[in-house]
Amino acid sequence: MQLEIRPDPSEVGRARRWARSRLAGSGIGDDEPLAEILILLVSELVTNAVVHTGCPAVLRLSLPLLEAEPATVRLEVADRSERAPVPRCADGEETGGRGLALVDGLADRWGWSPEGAGKRIWCELDRCGAPRQGTATYGGGASAYEGLAFEAV
Secondary structure, eight states, rough: OEEEEEEEHHHHHHHHHHHHHHHTTTTOTTTTTHHHHHHHHHHHHHHHHHHHSSOOOEEEEEEEOOOSSOOOEEEEEEEEOOOOOEEOOOOOOOOOSSHHHHHHHHOEEEEEEEEETTOOOOOESSSSSSOOSEEEEEEEEOOOOOEEEEEEE
8 A cells, every 4th residue: 555745744744644544454553562663664754755855755555464473564665866865973952864763773674775766765564573773774785873863865
């Protein structure tokens, strides 16, 4: 399932509401930690797409079947910007620059890849496991970026 996102900051709230409505029919309870983490990740990835690219984007969500346990939830945001996510250290006083660091800390896996005239940033959450901290997969390679913030530009 997917949602078209306009390059407008109000779309972030719409994306969260859309994702919550999809969770309701998937067997993932709104009060489950997985649901809370997923909604936070939707916020971060959609915000990056809207704020840093100024282009429309597509939010894709792959939820497991009700009977499927253990299962993986996959979230993707595709945008029309070819610029890759760039590692960045956010100063303690800065109000931004921590989005992808949150993704790195909360998702079991995440990465990005070129897609057509743009890119796709994705993350996965395993339904039965706790998120692993500090490891991300980037288009086939693995890296640990503890303490760094990233900015998708």
